[in-house]
Amino acid sequence: MTKSEDELTWKDLEIASIVTEPGSASKYKTGDWRSQRPTYKFKKCIKCGLCWIFCPQACIYQDDEGYFVADLYHCYGCGICAKECPTGVITMVEEGE
């Protein structure tokens, strides 16, 4: 698909908008739903990975230093990671602040 979702006309769609590309759901930018964004104070992080386990969107990855970070393309800002973090690394802040 060369056009983005917002550019597709009704004539561009497959019959009934059938999806012909397996695994293409990952292209969907669920980050658009977010009203709060996770922020990190890694000094307190013990790299336990609880945020990674609990994330319902499976959007948390380990960076080069081994810290767990949310991929903001897919993170929809539910705040579960901040709630579950045992050492208080993660604070949710309003988007746009």
Add this chain to the structure above:
Amino acid sequence: MPSKIGMEVSVAIGEAVRLANADVIAAYPITPQTHIVEHLAELVADGKLDAEFMPVESEHSAMSACLGSAAVGARTFTATAGQGLELMHEVLYIASSMRLPIVMTVVNRALSAPLSVWGDHSDAMAVRDTGWIQIFAENGQEVVDNVLCAFRIAEDRRVLLPVMVHLDGFHLSHMIEPILLPEQGEVDQFLPPNQYPLPLDPNKPVTMGDFGPPAIYTETKWAQEVNLRQAKEVILQVWNEFGDTFGRHYTPVECYRCEDCRVLLLTMGSFSETAMSAIDKMRSEGNDVGLIRLRLWRPFPFDEIRQAVRNAEVLIVLDRALSFGGPGGPVCSEIKSALYQSGRKLKIVGFVGGLGGRDISIAGFEEIINRGIEISEVGSPHEFEIFGVRE
């Protein structure tokens, strides 16, 4: 040469599905549709039809099974009536929106409560917005012919939409009529194998009915609407070809003795046959009346309706369904809507009658027409009149 055989219309439908060589039948029996499904179960059990017969646990499941079957490209048939159609309701939208060519005969039945197994059009009208093609048959031969046409229409690459063929419960489904069943070779020639373009296939995976975010939902729905409207051309082509092959011609709107008539009556389904007799009688007595029979309900034949009433001054519409608290019958209100823009000063009078299996006799149609003419002259304080109700 095939010859006419006397048979119950429901049995004839089963025979038409056999001739169409359906692959899958998923259905739940419900009065007055039962004999269709029973006959198909027998045909499959006796090895006369090589199909999967799925005796499911409800109509919701019947239509859901049909989705899966049509999605792999199998020729799929089901049948239901009244409450069964209502239980299918949400799945009906999915069938049309996923563009799956399913054929269903709906044996029109009144809706509860009070419980009624007898015929009217309440069930059909409740599903008019589900995106299905809806064809109303008037007699047994029309049902048989239109079941064959329905597969051809539904599976056409330019259509890919499900089709309901409507027949009136008992008044049609349980009648024994002389039926001409075409020969297998002729049907095979008329109805090529189903070739669904994007079937479910493990070697080429697709996702159907997927999440449609706001960015594409409107485009998807508009594509579906354009498609249903354009399906009319294909329906006309298929009916023409059917006529050329089998000698029986069908059109979306049929006029009976209505050329240049001042007063027209409009009916749908089996009651049209009684209405024709009433028109014959009134014409022989010198009355200026004719009849319009509406066969194609969705997509709605706007041009044909406008054309049919072009010279009339009074149009009397009989609905066999009631839109509670609304303008009366759905057919009448859609006809009014279709004609409003044409600028014609045509008086339209709506009647609701024939509910829950109540007959309308020839004398009844005469009474409707005469009362309709009276209302067109002196007016009425009501949006519509209900025919035959005891005061």
